Amino acid sequence: MSSDPTTHELLHGILKQVSRSFYLTLNVLPAGVRDQMGLSYLFARAADTIADTDLIDRGQRLKYLNQFRAQFRSAEIDWQAIQEIQAALIPHQKDSAESILLQRLEDCLKLYKTYSTGDQERIQWLMDVLPNGMEMDLTRFPGESAGQLTALSTLDELDQYTYYVAGCVGEFWTRMVCAHSPEMARWDVTEMSVMGVRFGKGLQLTNIVKDIARDLRNGRCYVPEPLLQEAGLQPADLLNEDSLPKFRPVLNRLIRLAVEHLNEGWKYTMAIPASEIRQRLACMWPILLAGETLKRVAIAPGLLNPAVNVKAPRSTVYRVMAITILTGANESVATACWNRVREHIV
Template sequence: MAPALTPTPGHPLLNDLLKRVSRSFYLTLNVLPCSVRAPIGLAYLFARAADTIADTDLIDRGSRLLLLKRFKKQFAGEPVDWGEVRAIQTALAPCQTASAERTLLERLEDCFRLYLDFVAEDRERIRTLMGTLTKGMEMDLTVFPGQTAQELAALPTMDELDRYTYYVAGCVGEFWTAMTCAHRPALAGWNRAEMAAVGVRFGKGLQLTNILKDLARDLQRGRCYVPASLLKEAGLTPQDLLNKAHLQRVRPVLDKLVRMALDHLDQGWLYTMAIPRWEVRLRLACMWPILFAGATLQRLTSSPDWLDPSAALKISKGHVYRVMALTTLTGGCGYVGTALWGRLRKQLGAC
């Protein structure tokens, strides 16, 4: 099968810059087969750029929405409007306090040039992804009008939470499925539509885990992703989550979201096990996020500091490297991976 990409995965944008903007995703990216590493890596950089646009608090909300729409428009068709790309860079790069995000925006033009080097089919897959993914950032800017705990707002319903998790992560499962099926002959037997739907569940599970992990810090930014309707059923309001002493009252609500995340992640595990065992790199790239998400949920549910924004509730680097070593040394073995996932599920069974 002839290579479908012109750029190589060794391109500086896909190594140095990715490593700077996300060390955790870089681990997954680095283990991917070469044929899918470049388009998935570049798509991640574009997603981070969109996220950076939405989260640049030094710029007013209306301007951020406009800049996000201008960025999104670059994926609506061809050619890329280089003047618009440079205008986005000029407006946003000086406002970045984190050097990685500033560098990403400064290299945005290079990202689009690399994008244009891809074959049309891969550009179309990235274009479809960005058209959906940016809707999640637009939701962040419209549903949550403030930036502080005093201006706290919540997603109204469970349906809105489901829609949000689809926009920001579920659609990535569709993209991942489309890209890997296009470039990995071993997946030729997959029913793409069915596996894409399972991939959506996979992405939603990872995003729900992130929402639960970042809950306390997001509340301080005026964002409550726990739906108001779910809180109301328990006699609670979004403001109740601001008091860490309320954890026991809030825990049944959070446990319901943990169960939902686990149900999605179970589908993600089925997705992973459907990858042929000789596709070791692809299996590992799916195994690791699920196992890390499960360990994160276990840490959250056992912590008395879940609602404390100053608490560090990440899993340790040591745990990450142990999981990576064990699954790599056993060649992405389904028995080993399933044993690890099963143990986490058993620990979380009381939720």
């Protein structure tokens, strides 16, 4: 990547404008991968913004998503295509951060072109796979409301979806850190990528179970229909809060699956050399906070109420960060912390 400090400053200026919380988290990463991860986040969020701009027809959103994706499949950026995306989408943004991101898209792509060939290829791979999940949301769930509710057909379909939207990020992360950290040279990239995929899937399943009520109102039921049928339920039944007791066995099955994935993520994390404490912390925090969230999801009486936001409180976030900063380098102590969380989930 270019050594010009202005490129670093430009990227971090955009990140601060778009997501201060992600920017603060990003700073825990080693300097060698910080900018690559930050720019990749901006590209992923831009693709998500294109797919989620519901004031634009689905067909148009798919067109613009593929138009954006095409920039990572070509040697040259089609600046006219990017300007078309901006002109069509910026006026419809309700969130100022999303509007700023789209306005700065050309700057982001110019920064991307300053990266090494290897880093560009890794980002190209991510931006070829990740949009599949967004495309799946647009095509698999044709409705935008509870009255047009559609469910996934199989557990395999759910697994594929979680790979597209998060599992592939674990694979990308592995490839990127192994390329830039001498301490990671001993890793088998293929083997660790598989574990990284499980890590990402666990985080996404956590998001799915905690956001189930809001997704249902947007026409999306990520719980596979056969699992609901085993409990004597139809997707529309989950719109009724009184269905929660009947839904609990299905919910617990999905929670256990998330925990299994997160446990592989924890093994992945503990395989990071203790000398790479920044990378360890960057992995420990989302796993432990996902576990804390799953604990609350498992017992939440209002899980099917879209007005209820089930998540770990800020005090828990600060506690997790404080404990791991002190213990993260010690594998046995850190793992005991994860085991305590895991044992209290289901």
